[in-house]
Amino acid sequence: MKFFFYLILVLLLVPLQTTLLPHLSVWNIKPDLGLVAAALIGLFAGELEGLLIGLTIGWVLNLFSAGELWLSLLTNGGVGLLAGFLGRQVSQVTSYSLGGMLLLVSLVSGLLAAINFKGLDISQVWWMAESIVVPQACFDGAVGAGCYWLLSRRFDLTRLRTDRMDGLL
Amino acid sequence: MWMAHSSSPYGTKRIALACFALLLVALFLFPNQIQGLSQYLGGPVGYAVSVPLEAIASIDTGIADRWEQYVALQGVREENQQLRKENEWLRGQHSRLRESAAATERLTALLRFKEQALPTMVAAQVIGRDATNRYRTIILNKGESDGIKPDMGVVTPAGVVGRVVKTTGVSSVVLLVTDPNNAIAGLIQRTRDEGIVEGTQQGLAQLKYIPLLSTLRDGDRVVTSGLIGDFPRGLMIGTITHIDKQEGALFQSADLMPEVDVSRVEEVLVIQTSYGQSSKAGSGADLLEKPLP
Structure with missing residues (x-):
């Protein structure tokens, strides 16, 4: 059951991200749903699943992007792993803490990508950070926090996470 | 917490x-x-x-x-009138160009130029945009199974769109001409000076490495030079909007307004073989005028 859920998620994420999200972009900036999905899976299913699904999402999205594979894997896999640790170490994750984590990860990943661009001088890197990286990080954080808030209204998330931890112990 | x-x-x-x-x-x-x-x-x-x-x-x-x-029919009447006027002007231009083409044909025959084969193209539809915000790419519904390979040029009848950078079996990713990671060999049509067209962060394009003595001016048209990459010579890239000539610099550079509005492109043609490699004959204009499926 879980496998099919992940399969459908990965298959639908690409058309969502590449076809539908451009219509919902604000100032040509769209959120990274792969990052948000990996973070939520890591939080609720643990670091291993977060990592594996994050890596899969990163790899599949990279097939439809001109970006570097290592960065996509590092960002999506890393956020799944980090969210798993966050879910284990912090007893009460809030939408703010998840949003903050996503903002930071997105910021670091965007800056790494900007630095990795060939032939850009410092002013162009700064322009990219200012007009793409920071707005996208804020967008990713807000979407992640919003998704977590919506899920918390529908389900008892603390219990979900505690059950998962009890199962592992 | x-x-x-x-x-x-x-x-x-x-x-x-x-x-x-x-x-x-x-x-x-x-x-x-x-x-x-x-x-x-x-x-x-x-x-x-x-x-x-x-x-x-x-x-x-x-x-x-x-x-x-x-829904979006507002202003269609005015637009229609404007297009009719433009159409009349283009008809006049077309007849003049036909005359020029005929003259060129005669002169080519006189000079006994080797007849060039035309590029083979495959039509494809745009089904998505880049998964990230950091690159300007489009996703096409044709891939390796249709003979598309990385580095192939992508155009519309209006001009250059970009080049293929990644392929799967049934899809391919095209890096647009407006992406800073893209570089295409360009030629100023009027002065015949060459340069490299690169995208800018702001989503436009720039012609770099133009010789210092070039007499380029605003409004000059830039086409592909056909020297590097998989683009044949003479495909429209854009129009010069601003020239940057700095004191002591070895080259000039110029801002370009791309001919194709890459943010709205829906169908494209992928150049599978460039001039001189194809066995098909015909005219280049015929190929570009073919309706897309």
Whole structure:
């Protein structure tokens, strides 16, 4: 059951991200749903699943992007792993803490990508950070926090996470 | 936030960290091999993902078409009148160009130029945009199974769109002419000076490395030079809008307004073989005028 859920998620994420999200972009900036999905899976299913699904999402999205594979894997896999640790170490994750984590990860990943661009001088890197990286990080954080808030209204998330931890112990 | 006092399962944590670290080390040590492996494994995944991708893209196109047909009809009358005027002007231009073409043909025959074969092109539909905000790319519904390979040029009848950078079995990713990572050999049509066209961060393009003595001016048209890459000579890239000539610099550069509005492009042609490699005969204009499927 879980496998099919992940399969459908990965298959639908690409058309969502590449076809539908451009219509919902604000100032040509769209959120990274792969990052948000990996973070939520890591939080609720643990670091291993977060990592594996994050890596899969990163790899599949990279097939439809001109970006570097290592960065996509590092960002999506890393956020799944980090969210798993966050879910284990912090007893009460809030939408703010998840949003903050996503903002930071997105910021670091965007800056790494900007630095990795060939032939850009410092002013162009700064322009990219200012007009793409920071707005996208804020967008990713807000979407992640919003998704977590919506899920918390529908389900008892603390219990979900505690059950998962009890199962592992 | 409270810190949980539960003992963590170190086995899972260690496995996760070790797997991740191993993968990253492999990626940094063997980037080309891992990229190749990823592309190879991505073949079947590309097929699987293309099913919902094409389905959603066709729904999206359908909704956009309905919108254009029924809702966005405001100002159509004025636009129609303007287009009629433009059409009349273009007809006049067309007849003059036909005359020029006939004259060129006669002169070519006189000079006994070797007849050039025309490029083979495959039509494709745009089904998506880049998954990230950092690159300007479009996703096409044709891939390796249709003979599309990385580095092939992508055009519309209006001009250059970009070049293919990645392919799966049934889809391909095209890096647009407005992306800073793209570089195409360009030629100023009037002065015949060459340069390199690169995208800018702001989503426009720039012609770099123009000789210092070039007499270029605003409004000059820039076409492909056909010297490097998979673009044949003479495809429109854009129009010069601003010239940057700095004191003591070795070259000039100029800002370009791309001929194709790449943010709205829906159908494109992928150049499979450039001039001189194809066995088909005909005229280049005929090929570009072919209606898309």
